[in-house]
Amino acid sequence: MSHPEQTEEQVRAPKAAASSGRTAAWASLLGLLAGVLGLAPWLISGAKLPLQNMWESEARPEHMPLALLPLSQYELTTIVALVTVGGAAAGLAVRLWSPEHRRLATWCAVGGVLVVQIVAAVQSFTVLNQGLASGQMASIYFFGLLAGVILSLAASVEAVLLFASTSRVATTLGVGLMAIPFTSWVVEWVVGLVGYINVPPVVSTMAHWLPAILVGLALAWCGLRPRWRAVVWLVNLALLWFVPALFISVNYVLGSRVLAGDLEEMLLMSRQILTATLGPQGGAAPLVLLALVFGVVGVGVREVASRQRRQSALR
Incomplete structure (x- = not known):
């Protein structure tokens, strides 16, 4: 047997x-x-x-x-x-x-x-x-x-x-981490195809808002149920606030020939630029607000669609 x-x-x-x-x-x-x-x-x-x-x-x-x-x-x-x-x-x-x-x-x-x-x-x-x-x-x-x-x-x-x-939570966090690098990657495509001199001004505008759109769509896809997923929303919105400021600070400090070789002065300048960019004048607030709007509206649309499907199934 x-x-x-x-x-x-x-x-x-x-x-x-x-x-x-x-x-x-x-x-x-x-x-x-x-x-x-x-x-x-x-x-x-x-x-x-x-x-x-x-x-x-x-x-x-x-x-x-x-x-x-x-x-x-x-x-x-x-x-x-x-x-x-x-x-x-x-x-x-x-x-x-x-x-x-x-x-x-x-x-x-x-x-x-x-x-x-x-x-x-x-x-x-x-x-x-x-x-x-x-x-x-x-x-x-x-x-x-x-x-x-x-x-x-x-x-x-x-x-x-x-x-x-x-996990939707893990992938949503991945989108939050990658929104700024992905936008830079897209801009590099444009630069590689047309050259720095010929980049259309609209590309800069799109690059400014694209990370917020990506994060907002990811939040809508992630949803708010169970409620602890609100933590992921807070983390992604914080990343949208912090990562662009970090990129700006790194680009400025490492790209400055005046500071080249002076590590103490580079660290001081990076802190100053990072603090200024994270502040009210840094311009991150509209990006965070746009991502939040996309997320909330997306969750609302998904809830309405889900409710309509349930009602249709009961008929």
Whole structure:
């Protein structure tokens, strides 16, 4: 009596292994494609290493070597956007796919994304190291950029996990974290296609309001039931207030040649700019209000639609 049962298990095991193998292969491929998609705005622009203040020899922009990441103190927030959007895209692909072996698919997608991003980082830092002048400041610059890229890779992994999650709360939090980097990524597409000089003024206006729209739509999708989800609303609205100010502060301080090398003065200036940007004059309040309006209206629309469906089912 036990033989048929054992035979069935023996037949089932290879099928399960084959299914897991297919899932791993497809998820890895999704991760690879998502990693390339994240870097695409930079790649279509020509992927020339930005001009460096500490380059060993004089060079024009068109003579700079190929680099898969725009390594520069002026492009740190761009690097964050290119890397984290790749992770978010991989996680979203897994969520939409919803495979049977979800955990396996998620981590294989993480692996695929990291393969692309680590290869890009190694190639770019190799090129940077070969061209930088020698000296203590050049070393600080090199390892500072390296630390920033490593943190970006960690954020990319977190983006995969949040967007691949079955939890609406986790994915909504992912949208809150990614709204600003995604907007920067979209702007980089426009810049890569038309160049900095030819960017239409409307792009700046759209980039200003897009994060609030994304966060508001995510809040509407998340909903307010159970009531503890209100915490996610507060967190996302706080991120919408804080992250743009952080990006502005980082771009200003790291992009200032006057402060270059003076770490104490850079920290002081970053605190001052961050405080000013977070204040009433920073302009974040309309963004938070717009996101809140989108969220509340969206929840209201969903409630009305749900009530109408229930009434129709009772008729």
